[in-house]
Amino acid sequence: MVRGKIEMKKIENATSRQVTFSKRRNGLLKKAYELSQLCDAQISLIIFSQRGRLYEFSNSDxxxxxxxxxxxxxxxxxxxxxxxxxxxxxxxxxxxxxxxxxxxxxxxxxxxxxxLASCSLEELQEIDSQLQISLGKVRARKARLFREQLEKLKAKGKQLLEENVQLHQMTVMDPWRVSIDQQEKFRVVDLNLEVQTDLYIGLPERHCK
Incomplete structure (x- = not known):
């Protein structure tokens, strides 16, 4: 037989209410004991009945x-x-x-x-002073960057001038100088005429027979 669902509200009949309290109290104490034994939980249960009687359970102090x-x-x-x-x-x-x-x-x-419409004369003067200070800092930063760039350009120009002087001196001293490493010698052999010839790259030289 299926047990019907009990409506959760106060039982008006005093006798029925007392019977229900006794049954559910014992069931609650039993469940507390089982929970403490099965799960090793620390449980303390305190119940006061409607008449003020105390019922309690605790598996510890x-x-x-x-x-x-x-x-x-x-x-x-x-x-x-x-x-x-x-x-x-x-x-x-x-x-x-x-x-x-x-x-x-x-x-x-x-x-x-x-x-600026709501600003007083003193506020406008303060704003003007702040702008002048900021403008001075910007101009100082700009001038310093210009000087640094100018110094770099001067150093680069000096380096190029020195290189140009060195190249000019080398050209004046020996315009036809060709290093030995730049000379290449090739020997060409005509197999039909069985004549050996030499090919030189460089300034022409006189060969004495």
């Missing part, structure tokens, strides 16, 4: 279990509280950074000549 529970809940609450404080701090820092970025963007627009 009940007071130690309760103290352990209290310590766990305190640590958990402290951890949660600290997490909330940390999150609030992060939100405040993020809000501060957003405000700072907006202020910097506003100052940047002013330096670019935008949104």
């Amino acid at each position: 009940m007071k130690k279990t309760i103290e352990r529970y209290r310590k766990y809940t305190r640590d958990h609450e402290t951890s949660s509280h600290n997490s909330e404080i940390y999150i609030q701090q992060l939100k405040q820092e993020a809000s501060h950074l957003i405000t700072k970025i907006e202020l910097l963007e506003f100052q940047k627009r002013k330096l670019l000549g935008q949104e």
Whole structure:
């Protein structure tokens, strides 16, 4: 026979309610015992009836279990509280950074000549001073780069001039000089005439017979 589903609400009949309490209490205590034995879990079960009677089960010292529970809940609450404080701090820092970025963007627009209508004379003078300082730094950087490039070009020109002088001196001293390594000698043999001839590459030389 299939057992019907019981609706989860308070049993109005006192006798039925007491019978149900006794049966389910014993079943709950039995399950707690089985769970502690099978899984080696630390279990403490406390039940108060409607009339105020106490029923309990514990596979270890009940007071130690309760103290352990209290310590766990305190640590958990402290951890949660600290997490909330940390999150609030992060939100405040993020809000501060957003405000700072907006202020910097506003100052940047002013330096670019935008949104100047709301600026006072003192603010405009301060902006002008900042621009003059920035312009001076830019010009100094530009002048230094020009000097460095000019020095490089001068050094390169000097090197080319020295190389040109060396080449000119070599040309004046011996314009027809050809190194021995540049000379190539080929011997051509005519097999039909059986005459051996020599071919030279270089300045013509006189051969005496």
